[in-house]
Each structure stands twice: as C-alpha cells, then as structure tokens.
Amino acid sequence: MKKLINDPADVVAEALLGIAAAHPDLRVDHRHKIVYRADAPVSGKVGLISGGGSGHEPLHGGFVGPGMLDAACAGEVFTSPVPDQMLEATKTVDGGAGVLHVVKNYTGDVMNFEMAAELAASETGVDVTSVVVDDDVAVQDSLYTAGRRGVGVTVLLEKIAGAAAEEGRPLAAVAEVARRVNGNGRSMGMALTSCAVPSAGAPTFDLPEDEMEIGIGIHGEPGRRRVPLAPARQVAEYLMEPILADLDFTGGDGVIAFVNGMGGTPLIELYVMYHEVATILEKAGVRVARSLVGPYITSLEMAGCSVTLLKADDELLRLWDAPVRTPGLRWGT
Amino acid sequence: MTVELAALERWIRGFAALIGENTALLTRLDSAIGDADHGANMDRGMTAVVAALDREPPASAAGLLKQVGMTLVSTVGGASGPLYGTFFLRMATASGEVTSLDGPAFAKALRAGLEGVVARGKAEAGDKTMYDALAPAVDELDSALAAGVPLGDALGRAAEAADRGRDATVPMLARKGRASYLGERSVGHQDPGATSSALLVGAAAAAVGPSAAAP
Numbered sequence: 203m204k205k206l207i208n209d210p211a212d213v214v215a216e217a218l219l220g221i222a223a224a225h226p227d228l229r230v231d232h233r234h235k236i237v238y239r240a241d242a243p244v245s246g247k248v249g250l251i252s253g254g255g256s257g258h259e260p261l262h263g264g265f266v267g268p269g270m271l272d273a274a275c276a277g278e279v280f281t282s283p284v285p286d287q288m289l290e291a292t293k294t295v296d297g298g299a300g301v302l303h304v305v306k307n308y309t310g311d312v313m314n315f316e317m318a319a320e321l322a323a324s325e326t327g328v329d330v331t332s333v334v335v336d337d338d339v340a341v342q343d344s345l346y347t348a349g350r351r352g353v354g355v356t357v358l359l360e361k362i363a364g365a366a367a368e369e370g371r372p373l374a375a376v377a378e379v380a381r382r383v384n385g386n387g388r389s390m391g392m393a394l395t396s397c398a399v400p401s402a403g404a405p406t407f408d409l410p411e412d413e414m415e416i417g418i419g420i421h422g423e424p425g426r427r428r429v430p431l432a433p434a435r436q437v438a439e440y441l442m443e444p445i446l447a448d449l450d451f452t453g454g455d456g457v458i459a460f461v462n463g464m465g466g467t468p469l470i471e472l473y474v475m476y477h478e479v480a481t482i483l484e485k486a487g488v489r490v491a492r493s494l495v496g497p498y499i500t501s502l503e504m505a506g507c508s509v510t511l512l513k514a515d516d517e518l519l520r521l522w523d524a525p526v527r528t529p530g531l532r533w534g535t
Numbered sequence: 536m537t538v539e540l541a542a543l544e545r546w547i548r549g550f551a552a553l554i555g556e557n558t559a560l561l562t563r564l565d566s567a568i569g570d571a572d573h574g575a576n577m578d579r580g581m582t583a584v585v586a587a588l589d590r591e592p593p594a595s596a597a598g599l600l601k602q603v604g605m606t607l608v609s610t611v612g613g614a615s616g617p618l619y620g621t622f623f624l625r626m627a628t629a630s631g632e633v634t635s636l637d638g639p640a641f642a643k644a645l646r647a648g649l650e651g652v653v654a655r656g657k658a659e660a661g662d663k664t665m666y667d668a669l670a671p672a673v674d675e676l677d678s679a680l681a682a683g684v685p686l687g688d689a690l691g692r693a694a695e696a697a698d699r700g701r702d703a704t705v706p707m708l709a710r711k712g713r714a715s716y717l718g719e720r721s722v723g724h725q726d727p728g729a730t731s732s733a734l735l736v737g738a739a740a741a742a743v744g745p746s747a748a749a750p
Contacts, residue, residue: 281572281612309712313617313655317608347715402571421570423716 203398203405203503210400214256214276221263225529228266234290235276235283237263242272242295248367248376249273249295252304252360253288254311255280257399258420260530261357261499269526269534270364271304279399279502280421282310288318292328300329300373302380304360306352307336331373333380335359337389337510339444340417340426351419354462354510355387357498358522361531365524379521383512388448390441391508392425393418395466397501416440420464420501420508434471438478441509446486451513456491458512458522459483463497466505472496475507483511491519498530536686537635538743543599544588546742551581553734564727568714573615573727580611580619596636600627600644614712615728618656618665625651638686641743642676649673656711663707663714663721665728672697672736690740697736701729 207213214235221237222230229238236253243249252262253275262274272295277283292301301322305315312334319330335352363380371379393415396405406422409415414437417425429440451457461476463469476495483490491514499508514522525534554561554577562574584606593599604623608616629647630636636644649669652658658666675696679689702725709721712728 277612280570281576282614284609284612284616286609309656310613310616313614314612316655317617317620341716347710347718348712351716419716421713423713424720 203403205398205400207400210403213400214278217256217259218263218276221529227527228529231290231294234287236273236287236291236294237266237276238273238291238294239267239271241268243297244272245297246299247297247370248299248373249292249297249301250304250360250364250367250376251275251288251291251295251301252356253277253283253291254306254308255282255421257397257502258499260497262360264530265357265360265364265528267526267528269368269524270360270528270531279401282308282314285314285318285321288315289321289325292318292322292330293326296326296328300331302363302367302373302376303330303332304356304363304380305332305334306356307334307349308351309348311352329373331377333359333363333377333384335384337384337387338419339388339390339448340419342426351423353391353420354389354460354499354508355384355512357462357494357531358387358458358460358510358512359383361526362518362521364526365521368524379518383518386449386513386518387510388445389508389510390445391418391420391462391464391506392416392437392441393422393464393501393504393506394431395503395505397422397465397504399502414506417444418464418501418504418506420499422501422504434474435478438475438482438509442479442482445509445511446488449511449513451483451488451511452486454513455515455519456489457483458492458494458510458514458519459490460494460498460510460512462494462499462508462510464504464506464508465497465500466503467497467507469496472507475509479509492522537637538641538686540593540596540599540634542742543596543636544593546739547588547599547603548585549742550735550738551585553738554578554581554731557730557734561727561731564725564730567724568709568717568721569727570713572613573731576611576613576615577619577731580607580616583610595632595634596630596644597627597632600624600630614656615731618652618728621651621655622648638680638689641686642673642680645673645676658711661707662711663704663709663726663729664711665726665732667704667707667726668697668700668729668732668736671700672732687740687744690736690743694733694737694740697733701725701733704729
C-alpha cells in the first residue's frame with residue numbers, strides 16, 4: 203500500500219508536529235501526544251477532553267478549539283491512548299469546573315479512560331465525568347458483544363457538548379447534553395475498500411473488486427454482511443434501513459443528517475450519497491434541520507461512508523449553530 | 536516454602552522472556568479474531584517492565600508488583616494494558632511491604648489480581664478472554680494448597696489448569712472485546728489473552744518451582 207509517510211513508527215508523532223506547525227492557535231504536548239487549545243485551562247469552564255487511536259483524522263485533534271474540545275489524546279494508529287495521557291490532559295484543561303471525558307465505546311478506550319478517571323480522582327481531586335458514545339447500529343446484540351461502537355455521533359456530540367461547556371454550564375449539565383446527543387443519534391457505515399495500518403503496511407482485510415462490506419467499523423472491523431457492489435441509491439437503503447428501524451426520527455424539530463467520508467471517498471460521491479439519504483428521509487417523513495457532509499471521522503484511506511442521524515430539539519440545534527473554531531469545524535464568530 | 540522477592544523478580548523476567556519468544560504466536564492469534572496487536576503490545580510492555588526492574592530494583596513485593604502494573608498501564612495501551620496493569624496493581628495491594636510471601640499469601644495476591652481483572656473487564660467464565668485461563672489456575676492453586684500440596688507443585692498444577700483453560704477457549708464464542716464483533720466467526724480460534732495469561736502462570740511455576748531446592 204503506497205503511503206505519504208517517512209518511517210511507519212513515526213507517523214503519529216510526525217502528524218502531531220504537522221498539526222503544531224499548521225495551527226499556531228493550538229498547543230501540542232509531543233511527549234504525551236496531546237493537542238490542547240492554546241488558552242487552556244479556561245477558568246470556570248468545564249473542560250472537554252477526548253481521544254482514541256489515531257487514523258480517524260480530523261477526529262479528535264482537529265476538533266480542539268473554542269466551542270468544541272479543550273484537549274485530544276492521540277494513541278497509536280487504531281490503539282487506545284494510555285491513562286497517563288488522559289490524566290495529563292485532565293489536569294491541564296481543568297479550569298475549576300471539572301472535566302468531561304468523551305469516550306468512544308471500544309473495550310480498550312473505555313478501560314484506559316476509566317483508569318485515567320480513577321487516577322484523576324485519587325491524585326488531583328479534579329471532578330471527572332465520562333460519557334460513552336455507542337451509536338453504531340451495525341452491532342446488533344449488545345448483551346453478547348462489547349456493545350455498539352462509537353462512530354459518527356462522536357463528532358456531533360463533541361460539537362454540541364463543547365458549545366454547552368462554552369456557555370458556562372456546570373459539569374452535570376454538560377454531561378446531560380452529551381448523553382442526550384448519544385441517546386438520540388444512530389449511525390451505520392460501509393466500505394468499498396480496506397484501510398492499511400502504516401505499521402502493518404498491508405490491507406487490514408480483503409474485499410474483492412465487486413463486493414462491499416455493509417456495517418463496517420472505523421478500524422476495519424467486520425460489518426453485518428458482505429454484498430455485491432451496488433449503486434449509491436441501493437447503498438443508501440442498506441445504511442438507512444437499520445438506522446430508521448432503530449429509532450423513530452419523525453416529529454420534533456428534525457434531524458441533523460451527517461454523511462461522513464471514510465477517508466478514501468471523494469466529496470463528489472459523498473454528495474451523491476447525501477442526495478440519496480435526503481430522498482429516503484423525505485419519504486420517511488423525517489425533517490432535516492441541519493446537515494454535515496465530509497470526511498470527519500475517517501478510517502485511514504478506506505473508501506466508503508457512514509450515515510449518522512441525530513434527532514435534535516430546539517436546544518440541541520441552537521448548540522449546534524453556536525460558534526466553533528477548530529481545524530476541522532469552523533463557523534460563527 | 537515461600538515466594539521470596541528474588542523469585543517474584545524471576546517470575547516477571549521469565550514472563551517477559553516467554554512473551555518475547557511468543558510475540559509472533561500472540562500476534563497471529565490476535566489477527567484471526569482481534570486487531571493483530573496483542574503480541575507487539577505485550578512485548579513492548581514487558582520490555583519496559585524489565586528495563587524498569589534493571590533501573591530501579593524494588594525493595595518489597597508490593598513495590599515490585601506496583602512497578603510492573605504501572606509500567607504496563609503506561610506502555611501497553613488497548614485493553615491488555617489496563618487488564619494486566621490492574622492484575623499486578625491489585626496483587627501489589629494484597630501483598631504489602633514484605634520481602635517474602637508464603638503459599639496462602641501468594642495465592643491470595645493472585646486471587647486479588649484476578650478479581651481486579653474481573654472488575655476492570657467485566658468478563659465471566661466462557662466469554663473467551665484471559666479470565667478463562669487465569670480463573671481455573673487460581674482455583675487450582677487454592678485447592679492444591681488446601682490439600683497440603685507444596686507451593687512449587689501447586690503452582691505446577693495451576694499452570695496445567697491455565698493451559699487447559701487456554702485450550703478450552705478454542706470452541707468458545709467471544710463475548711468481550713473486539714473479537715465479540717465477529718460473533719459466530721470467533722468460534723474455532725484460541726483466545727490470545729488466555730494464551731498470554733497461561734504464559735504468565737507457567738512463568739510463576741517455573742520461577743517458584745526450582746527455588747524449592749535453593750537455600
């Protein structure tokens with residue numbers, strides 16, 4: 203697999219050097235592999251930190267800045283960061299109002315964040331609350347699995363909870379907004395091609411030219427099924443059917459509809475997909491209040507996409523519209 | 536018969552050597568049902584553990600076990616870091632600031648470590664995890680000691696129980712971790728975590744067993 207890298211072992215460290223060079227309004231702790239907003243800690247504001255394996259850029263480091271995350275911890279590619287990183291980030295962003303940990307639901311991420319929260323409690327006294335994101339409807343039976351994976355909703359949650367923190371809400375209220383976003387969001391992804399972890403150098407899984415994987419995870423984890431290649435219209439049906447079956451999205455103030463690129467699919471195809479998604483939503487009587495189209499939670503160079511729907515009320519929409527200033531999302535003042 | 540500080544250190548260094556020898560095997564097992572990083576992650580962690588032992592030789596059982604646990608937590612990542620880290624940290628707390636542990640005290644510390652793994656990972660018997668190798672080993676050690684079997688031999692029996700537990704994971708359906716996403720497709724594969732845990736118990740038997748003859 204061809205890659206624009208130097209040494210595979212240096213990919214994460216060198217990407218962080220690039221982030222530091224490209225975004226002087228962020229600070230990077232290269233020893234702990236953490237990206238901070240430059241003005242951290244913001245006194246009196248709840249700190250928001252997240253993190254996870256690298257390879258999903260712009261998630262999470264690209265979502266650090268006013269209106270979103272205060273810090274992001276970068277693990278090795280597709281490997282959870284270690285508790286020392288989250289502990290260091292927690293200490294650095296605590297402005298006296300406590301810190302919210304946003305954790306995607308993967309066994310390693312959950313355990314490492316859990317240990318970090320225990321260490322924070324015993325070593326620093328910083329008030330830490332954790333919110334676990336588990337929106338991937340491809341994983342069906344949570345009783346017999348590690349539970350649904352955290353995917354597209356993570357982006358929307360970090361934006362909305364970040365806005366709630368920016369408004370000066372207390373930790374419990376920011377956590378409540380975050381849990382509400384997770385509870386009202388569902389996602390489903392698909393892949394046309396595999397990704398290749400730099401240290402492995404070879405594709406993570408084999409997918410024949412004429413097949414695609416429906417229900418793929420963002421690390422190349424297997425999906426629900428492998429099917430013959432089909433037009434975008436059919437792919438949209440495959441992704442939307444399980445999402446709409448899982449939660450009633452009609453009524454209320456509408457949804458935020460998010461078509462995400464997995465890293466190797468061009469924007470023109472994501473817009474083709476968005477059109478199909480919007481058509482299905484119209485037929486289903488679901489009102490689209492806001493939209494987001496682009497590669498925001500990727501899986502290295504995997505070609506494919508995911509669809510996320512978030513049922514939003516007036517308050518969530520207002521928080522979504524609030525100003526944000528990060529490398530990955532930027533609007534308002 | 537007791538487990539001296541030197542035997543604890545032999546155990547840890549022996550485990551590191553076994554992990555080094557079996558890195559490729561652990562990676563191969565993890566490629567089948569996980570994300571192909573268990574061998575590399577454990578080897579990185581245990582190499583760091585040995586470096587820490589060389590740098591700062593611990594003065595007590597608790598000191599040694601805590602150093603091992605903290606190093607693993609800081610270097611391994613994924614799920615194995617917190618699970619193995621918690622195992623050694625709980626063992627440290629149960630052992631205390633002593634330089635030798637008798638059989639029951641060592642067994643109690645191992646039991647505390649196992650309980651830590653359960654608290655962290657929420658695994659139960661039959662979930663196809665490291666628990667399926669560790670739990671039978673700790674049970675076997677307790678019952679052998681209760682029956683008056685000397686510690687070295689009791690640990691030998693525990694190691695055999697761990698190996699049987701490891702082998703028993705092959706037909707199991709994974710219910711924890713990344714392997715659980717595979718559902719039925721996880722059946723027929725040996726669990727990599729149970730495999731490294733069997734190495735851990737085997738290393739304990741090897742470290743303590745020969746010491747019976749030592750002065």
